[in-house]
Every structure is written in C-alpha cells, then in structure tokens.
Amino acid sequence: MTTIEEITPVFREVFDDDSINLTTSTTADDVEEWDSLTHMNLVIALELKFKIKFALGELQTLKNVGEMLDLINRKLSR
Amino acid sequence: MLFNSLEFLFLFLPITLVIYFLLQKRRLAIAAKSWLLFASLFFYSWWNVTYLPLILSSILFNYTIGGLLVEYEERPLKGISKKGIFLFGLTANILLLCWFKYMDFFISTSNDLLGTQLPLLKIILPLGISFFTITQIAFLVDAYEGLVEERNLLNYALFVTFFPHLLAGPILHHKEMMPQFERLRNKVLSWKNLYLGLMLFFIGLFKKVVIADTFSSWATAGFDSTQPLNFFSAWFASLSYTFQLYFDFSGYSDMAVGIGWMFNISLPVNFNSPYKATGMIDFWKRWHITLTNFVTTYLYTPILRAFGRITFTRSLVAVFLAMLISGFWHGAGWTFIIWGGMHGAGLVVNHVWKKNKLPMTPFWGWLITFAFVNFSFVFFRAKSLASARNVLEGMFGFNGVMLDKSLKKIGFLGDLGFTFGKWLEGIKGNDHTWIFAIVALVTVVFWKNSMEVVERARPNWGWFLMLLIISFWSFLNMGKVSEFLYFQF
Numbered sequence: 001m002t003t004i005e006e007i008t009p010v011f012r013e014v015f016d017d018d019s020i021n022l023t024t025s026t027t028a029d030d031v032e033e034w035d036s037l038t039h040m041n042l043v044i045a046l047e048l049k050f051k052i053k054f055a056l057g058e059l060q061t062l063k064n065v066g067e068m069l070d071l072i073n074r075k076l077s078r
Numbered sequence: 079m080l081f082n083s084l085e086f087l088f089l090f091l092p093i094t095l096v097i098y099f100l101l102q103k104r105r106l107a108i109a110a111k112s113w114l115l116f117a118s119l120f121f122y123s124w125w126n127v128t129y130l131p132l133i134l135s136s137i138l139f140n141y142t143i144g145g146l147l148v149e150y151e152e153r154p155l156k157g158i159s160k161k162g163i164f165l166f167g168l169t170a171n172i173l174l175l176c177w178f179k180y181m182d183f184f185i186s187t188s189n190d191l192l193g194t195q196l197p198l199l200k201i202i203l204p205l206g207i208s209f210f211t212i213t214q215i216a217f218l219v220d221a222y223e224g225l226v227e228e229r230n231l232l233n234y235a236l237f238v239t240f241f242p243h244l245l246a247g248p249i250l251h252h253k254e255m256m257p258q259f260e261r262l263r264n265k266v267l268s269w270k271n272l273y274l275g276l277m278l279f280f281i282g283l284f285k286k287v288v289i290a291d292t293f294s295s296w297a298t299a300g301f302d303s304t305q306p307l308n309f310f311s312a313w314f315a316s317l318s319y320t321f322q323l324y325f326d327f328s329g330y331s332d333m334a335v336g337i338g339w340m341f342n343i344s345l346p347v348n349f350n351s352p353y354k355a356t357g358m359i360d361f362w363k364r365w366h367i368t369l370t371n372f373v374t375t376y377l378y379t380p381i382l383r384a385f386g387r388i389t390f391t392r393s394l395v396a397v398f399l400a401m402l403i404s405g406f407w408h409g410a411g412w413t414f415i416i417w418g419g420m421h422g423a424g425l426v427v428n429h430v431w432k433k434n435k436l437p438m439t440p441f442w443g444w445l446i447t448f449a450f451v452n453f454s455f456v457f458f459r460a461k462s463l464a465s466a467r468n469v470l471e472g473m474f475g476f477n478g479v480m481l482d483k484s485l486k487k488i489g490f491l492g493d494l495g496f497t498f499g500k501w502l503e504g505i506k507g508n509d510h511t512w513i514f515a516i517v518a519l520v521t522v523v524f525w526k527n528s529m530e531v532v533e534r535a536r537p538n539w540g541w542f543l544m545l546l547i548i549s550f551w552s553f554l555n556m557g558k559v560s561e562f563l564y565f566q567f
Contacts, residue, residue: 035359036374037393037429040382055223056375057216057253 004069010049014042024066039063050076079124081279081333082287082556090121094241095340102265111232111259114341118241122205129204133239136174140214141234143167147221148229164222168215175211178204183410206245208407208567210238216376217252228256242337246330246564248348249368255343264342270537275339277535277545281528282332284548286562287555290326292514293318294560300505301459301469309479311504312472314511319459320452321518323563324353327366330562332528347529353451353522356443358424359432361451373404394429398422408458408567413466417457424450444523472504 004022011020015033028034034042043062047053052075054062061067079086094117101110123130143163150160176184182198189196217234220226237255238244258264300307300315307315331348338345352365362370378400385392398419405418431438456473460466471477479496486498502511535541 035429035432036378037390037397040379040393041388044388055220055225056379057220057223057225057251059375059379060371 004065007046007065007069007072010045011042014038014045022065024069026065028063034063046072052076079121080561081330081337082283082552082560084556090117091337091340098341099267102267107265108232110265111236115232115236115239118236118239118244121241122239122244126205129207132204133206133210136171136210136214137235137238139170140167140218141231143170144217144221144226144234145229147218148224148226160222164218167218171211171215171218175207177201178207180410203566205565209243209245209247209249212372212376212407213238213250213252216372219376220252225253228252230256233259240338240343242334243345246327246334246562246567247366247368248331248334248346249372250345254346258343266342268342271339271342273537274532274535275336277336277541278339278528278532279333279336280545280549280552281531282329282334282336283552285325285329285332285528287552287560288548289518290322290329291555291560292510293322293325293518296502296505296507296511297322297459299507301461301465303468303504305504306477307469307472307504308477308501309472309475310481310501311507312469312477314502314507314515315505316452316456316459316469316473317515317519318505318511320455321515321522323455323458324349324522325518326563328528330564349527350529351522351527353448353519354444355447355451356440357432357438357447358421358428358450361447362421362425369404373400377403390433394426397425397429401425412463413457413460416463416466417454420450420454420457424454 004024008020008022011022011031012018015031015038017031017033020031028039039059039062043054043059046068050072052072054071058071061071079090081087094114098110098114098117101107101113119130119134122133143166146155146163147160147167150163154160155163178201181201185196185198188194217226233256234252236259237250237252240250240255243250297315297319300311301319303315328349335345335347346368348366348368350364350367352361355361355364378396381399382388382393382396385396399422401422402415402418405414405416405421408414408417453470453473456469457466460469480499480501481491481496482501483498485491492498502508505511
C-alpha cells in the first residue's frame, strides 16, 4: 500500500515547499503552487517514483490526493 | 429548438420529462432511455433535419472504433495495430470538423496568400459539431488508453446527444455521464431536484433573455458600425459584449445544468464568477471550466509530453500552443486565432510572474485581468480584423472623446479638448447603456453567482416569489428569437 508518507516528499520537492502536509482530502485548490503547469511535473515525478504511467483521462482525478492514492495503488496491484 | 422559446418551455420539456419518468416508474428503463434519445434527436432536428444523418453516423462510427479499441487485446485485427485504429478514428473526426468548419477558411487563406482563385464552398456549420466532435475524440483517446469500461450503445448515444448539453456544452466526459443513466436512484422523480433545476433554469433564462439580449443591441451596433467610434461608444460597445457573452453563455450553461437536474443527471458546472478573477490562470479556472479541463487534458498534456523532458519554458510553449488551438476551435478565422494567442500570452505572463514571485495586489490583478479579457473579446466578437480595428481605434481615443451634452456647462472640460453631443449615438445607446454596464459590473464582481444562489435556495414563499418574478420578466422578453452565442461555434 502506498501511503501519504511516501508521496509527501514528491510533493515537497516538485512544489519546492517543505511545509506541505497532505491529507486524503487535500486538493489542487489547497496548495498555492499546484496549478495546471506544476501538475504535470507532479504527475511525471510520481510516474518515475512508482514506475507507472497515467493515461490522459486520469489526470483530472489526480487533482485530489485521496483519489491519487487509490489510483496509484490500483496501478501497482495490477 | 432554443431553451428560450415557448415551444421548448411549454411543450417539449414537460412532455419529455413526464413520459421519461412514467416509463421509469413502470421499470421500463430501456424504453425510458430510448425515449430520451429520441427526444434529444428531435430537439436537434427541430430547425434543420439535414444534419441528423451526420450526427448519427458520427456516433455509430466513434462507437464502433471505440469498441475495436476496447476489445483489441482479446480480438486483435489482422494487419492493423491498435494505434493504427486510434489514429484512423482521430483523423476521421478532425477531417469531419475541417470539412464542415474550416474548409472555407483554408480556401480563402490560400486565395489571399498564394493567389489561388478557388471558389468558396459556403458550407453551413452543422449545429453542435464542434462539441460532439471533441467529446467523442476524448472518448476515443480514453478507449485507446484503456479507460473505457462500459460498452452500451444506448448509453453512449444518449451521452453524446442528451439535449441539455448537445449544442453548446458543458463539455461532458463519458466517465462521469454514462454511469448516471444506470444509477437506480436517478430513475425516480425527485421533487427537490425538479424544484432546484427549475430555479437554476429560470435564473439562466433571465440572464439570457433579460440581461444578455439587452446588451446585445449595443454590442451589435458598435461592432457592426462602419463609422469611426468615439472613445466612450467604443468602450461601451466592447463592455456590452463582454457582459453579453458572459450572461448569454453562463445563462445557457445554467439552463443546461438545471434541465439535467430535473432528470436527476448532474452536468458539470461551467462558470464560477469569471469576472472576479485576479489573474489569467484564475480566469481560466472560472471561465468555461469544462473547456479548460478538456484543453488541459487532451491538448496541453500531449503537446508537453511530445516535447520530451519537461522544463518550465517548454510548459509555457505548450500552454501557448494549446490556447492557440483552442482559439481556432472556436471559429475559423484570424480573429479567433488572435484571441487564442492573446490568452496564451496572458497565461504565459501570469505563470512567469508567479514563478518569480513578483508582487501583485488583488485589485490590480483584477483590473489588469478584466481589461485584458475585455480587449481580447473585441477580437472574439468582431466579424473581421477591420471591424476589430475600428472598435480598438475608438477605445484608444483615435476618434476623440465626446461627452454627453449635459456636461457642456462644466467649462474646463471643453478646455481639455473634449467635445459634446450625443456621446453614445454610435452604438445606438442612451443613459440605459452606462447604467446597465455599471450595474452589471457591480453584479458580476460583488454578487454571488447563480450556483451559489441556488445552493441556498429553500422551498419557501420568498424564493417562490422571486422565481415567479424572474420568470414573468423573462417571458415578457421572449417575443423575439435570439440564438445563444455559442451555437455558432
């Protein structure tokens, strides 16, 4: 199971902000630097870390940390 | 058929609703959905039945291609790869759109630039083609990437044609729509949804027929004028259009979402007080939200991925290109390309500003954004570059500043070089024009939007009275037929 503890460092590095604390209900609106541009950096950083690939149609669901974790876990269990 | 027509309001909508829920009540789910599909196709064919075969072929074609893609792992086709099928489907959709929407633009551009003398084809744009083509392109991409699970032709056809969104959005995603037609509790009439849906519908109707249609006359007079416009005439023409477009398109979207609710179907929200935006990034999170999502997902991301390793600069280039294409999607003309380019450039500046943490107060951010958006809509509205130029020259004061003749008594104004007379005559305006513009500005900047209003609505007499007032006011203005602006795209 991937947990919040595993993805938090990715967020902190991509957004260059060590004060980021995530919960499953965090969304793109809650993080100042998280916009459509940095979203792609985040997606690609996650793809590299977990060695998975997201489809285009999945990118909008990734704007919510809870759904992001669900999706990563589903991909890893495949 | 228009939402703002009496035949829609008093015949089509009630009949469709009643029969749909009667069939659902008798547990004839397939008959109910078939009825809704039939009603939607009837709605589409009301004005011009010529393009019915076109939309039906488009649906069958994309459904078939989607099916081949979904089942490719189990039943691969000989001699053609999965990617080949996908590219074939994608190309067919783009070619369809090019033929009906862009052919004359390509021909006239070639005539201008290369000196060819090809005759124009004068093809009439089929209603809704831009919208049903891109929703289905998204479906093909998702089918190719393995995200399509549900395979049901009736649900698919209903998702594409469902009449509230068919002609001008909101742009739907099959993943959020198709399951809704299956959900059990959606099949029982809900009085609460009906009430809230009607409420939202009538607010939308009011925005369209009372507010947008009022601004429309001044905007049209200004943009169609071949005479030079003075400073204030030009500004009020462009502001009138900025308000007309918002109240027209968001009014239409409210009506679409409201009708969806009556059928227990939730359509995505398209507007969130866009003129409150304090930056260009913020603006596109609030304006035509479903288009922003589509452009980000299916244009910006593939462009960026095609570049290879992601850098800040490459992201900006991708943003600019995506907005340029999105501008061209709106209409086949240089004015739309310029409009898209302006918004691309605006987003780039906003991103650079943000990355370098440059200062900006909310007030200045709002003012710059609103002014920039207002200038960009001059190109969006103008039928030609010459017409855009005419309005812009007025706005930059090339034709002098005329004040209302009542101000002539204030001596020093004349010394400053102002002239006096019928200052808004150029756009057939009067005192209503500037008063309406100021009221509209205050409303969109300081007031709640329709979604926020409806969220607080309760079934009590106060709200009922408000509903009665705005619906009667709207009925009084419904004598004339006026299309929604986004039907032309």
